[in-house]
Amino acid sequence: MTHPKTKCGIYAGTFDPITNGHEAVIKEAANMFKKIVVVVADNPIKQCLFTKLERVELVKSVCKKYKNVDVYDLNPSMLLEDSFVHMPSFDICLIRGVRLFKDFEDELFRYQYFHNKGVNTIFIPSPPNLQNVSSSFVRQFLNYLSYDKMKDFVDPVVFHMMKNKWLCKSIKTSYDKWFDYRFYKEIEEQCVDRFYHNVCHVSDMLDKLEEHIGLADKVKALRLAILFHDIDKSIKKSQDAFKKLPPFGNTALIPRVLELIEATNHEAHDKKLTGDEALIHDLDLMVLASTEYDTYSKLIRMEYNEYTDDEFNDGRFQFLDNMIKKDRIFILPEFEVYEKMARENINKEIECQYVFFLALI
Numbered sequence: 001m002t003h004p005k006t007k008c009g010i011y012a013g014t015f016d017p018i019t020n021g022h023e024a025v026i027k028e029a030a031n032m033f034k035k036i037v038v039v040v041a042d043n044p045i046k047q048c049l050f051t052k053l054e055r056v057e058l059v060k061s062v063c064k065k066y067k068n069v070d071v072y073d074l075n076p077s078m079l080l081e082d083s084f085v086h087m088p089s090f091d092i093c094l095i096r097g098v099r100l101f102k103d104f105e106d107e108l109f110r111y112q113y114f115h116n117k118g119v120n121t122i123f124i125p126s127p128p129n130l131q132n133v134s135s136s137f138v139r140q141f142l143n144y145l146s147y148d149k150m151k152d153f154v155d156p157v158v159f160h161m162m163k164n165k166w167l168c169k170s171i172k173t174s175y176d177k178w179f180d181y182r183f184y185k186e187i188e189e190q191c192v193d194r195f196y197h198n199v200c201h202v203s204d205m206l207d208k209l210e211e212h213i214g215l216a217d218k219v220k221a222l223r224l225a226i227l228f229h230d231i232d233k234s235i236k237k238s239q240d241a242f243k244k245l246p247p248f249g250n251t252a253l254i255p256r257v258l259e260l261i262e263a264t265n266h267e268a269h270d271k272k273l274t275g276d277e278a279l280i281h282d283l284d285l286m287v288l289a290s291t292e293y294d295t296y297s298k299l300i301r302m303e304y305n306e307y308t309d310d311e312f313n314d315g316r317f318q319f320l321d322n323m324i325k326k327d328r329i330f331i332l333p334e335f336e337v338y339e340k341m342a343r344e345n346i347n348k349e350i351e352c353q354y355v356f357f358l359a360l361i
Contacts, residue, residue: 009033009122011095012041012080016048017158018059019138021130025097028124030066033093038063041074049139049165052076053193057302061157081117094121099131142166156295157302164200171199175206178223196299197230205283212283215334217276221253225260225280235265267322278331285329289338293345313353320346 009029015022015038029036040056042048048055056073063069074080094114096107104123111121126133133153139162141150147166151159167174205226209216216222228242229235239258256276263277264284273281287296304312323329329342 007033008035008037008092009095010037010039010080010092011097012039012074014043014046014048014135015040015055015059016046016050016135017055017138017154017162018062019130019133019135019154019158021097021099021126021133021153023062023155024127024130025095025124026063026066026069029095029122030068032122034068036066036069036095037072038069039072039074039080041080042076049142050161051193053305054161054195057195057305058155058158058161061298061302062155081114081119092119094119096121096123097126098123099126099134138162142169156292157298160200160295160299161195164198167199167203171203174203178206178220179227195302196296197233197303201230201287202227204287205280208283208286209279212279212334215279215332218253218256221256221260222276222280224253224257225264226283228257229261229264229280229284235262267319273331282330282332282335285323285342286335286338288323288329288342288345290345293349297349317350317353320350324350 009032011026011029013022026036026038038059040052040059042052050058052073056071060071063071075082096110098104098107107121107123114121125131130153138150138153141147142162142165147163150162154162206223209219209222209226213219224242229238231241232238239261242257242261243254260276260280263273263281266281266285287293290296300316301312304315307315324343324346328336328339330336330339
């Protein structure tokens, strides 16, 4: 009998979302097989919370630490066995995670189906502390105010995206005292296939504005600028999106909102920012001083998934290098307390990029 170490293991699922239980199975399998392919599939009888792109990118992020694990996006029109032609060889084995005895019963039909095709299955039990954790278990927390309890069961990057889904459901009630409800149709689009510049980011900035409300002059204009500043990856397109909307009684604020959105363009500024422009600039950059900076940097990479690693790293280095060369990252004296941590975080990311570059030489 061929030792499993010579085989390629295939672990398939919808991963909506990927949980710590899934990762435990992947980690165990990665020690058993030369190569693991995690196949992200659709299930016609399930209505997924996350889009296919979101699920694929979340699985890639979680699996990145395992060098022998690849992630494969299964075409919705293909069966799982159709993906076998993409494997290095037909010396393959299916991997199934099992939590409770009931899972074995559910898996028997699948086992027999693939066994008849000459493909064996290995069952990997979940660790005892994760035996009750499933994607549906995690998703249920979106129905409660205590959504933060999800942190115990998913990777930090996944938690961020789950929080984003929760905020998409609750944003209308959370901020209805500030905004016309008709604005939210545009904002909800940020929930889809955006990993950092989404409703989570908008909500964090609005909350931080409240903490520094004494520094604000035109509060309503600031809130609108925060709401729309990242509706597109391009600052100009974000401004255009705001201009195209009906004014809803905010006509006089439009020029000021556009100026404030421009202040979040951190690549270049021809003028020294002051007042509300400096405030929104600093609020937008507070993530650089976050204790969850590592999660933020992963989310940024996921958001720009259309670029190769080399292309992304070049652009990212330019942004980080531009930040670190500034006399001050934060403009307002009230934000000076975040300067040291921001610089430490940026330097760590630059060092990681340098190590990654050396590994390629």
